[in-house]
Amino acid sequence: xxxxxxxxxxxxxxxxxxxxxxxxxxxxxxxxxxxxxxxxxxxxxxxxxxxxxxxxxxxxxxxxxxxxxxxx
Numbered sequence: 001x002x003x004x005x006x007x008x009x010x011x012x013x014x015x016x017x018x019x020x021x022x023x024x025x026x027x028x029x030x031x032x033x034x035x036x037x038x039x040x041x042x043x044x045x046x047x048x049x050x051x052x053x054x055x056x057x058x059x060x061x062x063x064x065x066x067x068x069x070x071x072x
Contacts (some may be wrong), residue, residue, distance in 0.1 A: 002059065006066040031071045033071040038067025 001011050015034075022029035022037075029037075041047050042064035051060040 002056065002062055006062065007069050011066050015066050018067075019070075032068055035071035037039050038064040038071070041067075 001014060004011050019029045019034050022034070027033075041051055042061045048060040050064065052058065054063075
């Protein structure tokens with residue numbers, strides 16, 4: 001989805017799926033928790049490195065931006 005804009009409806013629906021998945025399988029993922037998680041993805045360090053290694057350079061920052069838009 002990196003070829004799309006973070007605010008595109010299709011991208012935002014994927015963020016909703018992520019939030020629902022976390023809530024269903026791990027813990028109640030409120031908007032605040034999801035937003036903080038998104039910030040963590042792009043904060044550097046292992047989270048950012050691992051996400052970018054698997055999904056391509058810049059993915060962590062892209063996901064963080066999509067989550068920020070979704071939560072606001």
